[in-house]
Amino acid sequence: MGDMAQSPLMSQAPIRILLVDDHSVVRMGLAAILGLDEGLSVVGEAEDGTQALEKFKAEKPDIVLMDVRMPGVSGIEALRALRTACPAARVVMLTTSELDEDIQQAIAAGACGYLPKSVKREELSKAIRHVHGGGHYVPEAMARRLEQLARRRHLSAREIEVLDGMRRGLSNRDIATALSISEHTVKAHVKAILQKLESADRAEAVARGFEHGLLKVERP
Amino acid sequence: MGDMAQSPLMSQAPIRILLVDDHSVVRMGLAAILGLDEGLSVVGEAEDGTQALEKFKAEKPDIVLMDVRMPGVSGIEALRALRTACPAARVVMLTTSELDEDIQQAIAAGACGYLPKSVKREELSKAIRHVHGGGHYVPEAMARRLEQLARRRHLSAREIEVLDGMRRGLSNRDIATALSISEHTVKAHVKAILQKLESADRAEAVARGFEHGLLKVERP
DNA sequence: GCCGAGATCGCCCGTTCGGGCGATTGCGCA
DNA sequence: TGCGCAATCGCCCGAACGGGCGATCTCGGC
Numbered sequence A, B: 001m002g003d004m005a006q007s008p009l010m011s012q013a014p015i016r017i018l019l020v021d022d023h024s025v026v027r028m029g030l031a032a033i034l035g036l037d038e039g040l041s042v043v044g045e046a047e048d049g050t051q052a053l054e055k056f057k058a059e060k061p062d063i064v065l066m067d068v069r070m071p072g073v074s075g076i077e078a079l080r081a082l083r084t085a086c087p088a089a090r091v092v093m094l095t096t097s098e099l100d101e102d103i104q105q106a107i108a109a110g111a112c113g114y115l116p117k118s119v120k121r122e123e124l125s126k127a128i129r130h131v132h133g134g135g136h137y138v139p140e141a142m143a144r145r146l147e148q149l150a151r152r153r154h155l156s157a158r159e160i161e162v163l164d165g166m167r168r169g170l171s172n173r174d175i176a177t178a179l180s181i182s183e184h185t186v187k188a189h190v191k192a193i194l195q196k197l198e199s200a201d202r203a204e205a206v207a208r209g210f211e212h213g214l215l216k217v218e219r220p
Numbered sequence C: 001g002c003c004g005a006g007a008t009c010g011c012c013c014g015t016t017c018g019g020g021c022g023a024t025t026g027c028g029c030a
Numbered sequence D: 001t002g003c004g005c006a007a008t009c010g011c012c013c014g015a016a017c018g019g020g021c022g023a024t025c026t027c028g029g030c
Helices: A025-035 A049-059 A073-086 A102-108 A123-133 A138-153 A157-168 A172-179 A183-197 A202-211 B025-035 B050-060 B076-087 B103-108 B120-132 B142-152 B157-167 B173-179 B183-196 B200-209
Strands: A015-020 A040-046 A063-067 A092-094 A113-116 B014-018 B040-046 B062-067 B091-095 B111-116
Touching: A015 A025, A015 A049, A015 A123, A025 A040, A025 A123, A025 B120, A040 B040, A049 B111, A063 A123, A073 A102, A092 A123, A102 A113, A102 B040, A113 A123, A157 A183, A157 B103, A172 A183, A183 A202, A202 B014, A202 B120, A202 B157, A202 B200, B014 B050, B014 B120, B025 B040, B025 B120, B025 B142, B050 B062, B050 B076, B062 B076, B062 B120, B076 B091, B076 B103, B076 B183, B091 B120, B091 B142, B103 B111, B111 B120, B120 B157, B157 B173, B157 B183, B157 B200, B173 B183
Parallel strands: A015 A040, A015 A063, A063 A092, A092 A113, B014 B040, B014 B062, B062 B091, B091 B111
Antiparallel strands: none
């Protein structure tokens, strides 16, 4: 493996990579893995967001591989700062957990890729080349999770009915009666609504309902 | 008294009146009082909203004197039905209590006058003539109360601050901390808000806040 | 000068809410 | 043929909510 250096495609100048992680062990591991691919070259390492910015300016790497979680300036913040300073920077975020919720923030902040540290060597190389080629890379499992998170904001028809009951000042029991279901089911819906709308209580959920256009002003 | 029949003004055809009240005693009393005024003439009586509509169509009275509270179809509902069927109908509502809250609904539903049953004979006649002449009549005391009720919708600056806390999903205690006051005071404000916005709970209050323009969409 | 209204604080109490653990059914999509 | 998800139902429980009874103080209008 890793002996594709002679192929016409790989004979180009290697992709220059900057590693950012507070754990030197991880940096070592990544460097070792990436070193096996002759089309890739680690040109610098940084321990935190601040260093990352400095190293980036000094080395002008093609790709930044950065941990999402770091002490001090978080990976997400560092990503934002980096993208603000150098919008052309192509950053691939790394995460420890398989199902990291930060994925949304990372994408929103301009990450070009998002990988779990458990990623296999082949996929890592593939991801880096893909991102270097101008694309975005998110593993299958994470993409699915992204969809879930996206769908998660959209209330179901039933949930909107319940939300509408809330905005009228109905209690869970009242809503249950109105919809001819049990109070417990209403509570289940309410719970789902609070989660999806990231609200602490029904009052905030109603506010979010208006903000998201789920509820319309009836009597202006 | 009642011998003004010869005066030029009173020589016109008398004002034809329909009485609507579920208590025959009240109808009798009104008929007796109105009978003292030769410019007025009771041309029919009804015991409920349904009868009222029938009698109105049959007699085409100039003025309807109707109780706000009646079993079955309430006076307010009957008023609405009447105004819908005959927009030209001029209706004066009667109430038992001096400070009836229904006054707002009655006015909103198109009543031309609103009187307590304790009204004096002179004022009753005056009111009927005024309404018959195309005007609206509400006694001094009730007019003042109307103002109060109107002002009552406007939340104070402090109350809007509390409402804003609600829409953010803050608990009473949280709001108290944010505003540096006691939780109890917040509860007092919340209570006032619920009353003013006619809401059963904070969720509905928030909805009303948006509907009344007190709250603005922050994140569309 | 008094009255009303707003803002502040106090206690009690029943109901509701929201969270935490469950669970089964049916539908669509892979 | 599963897997995921929406919708339905179950119980327990602590905290929050809302109502009802208070109260004082200040400010502005009549």
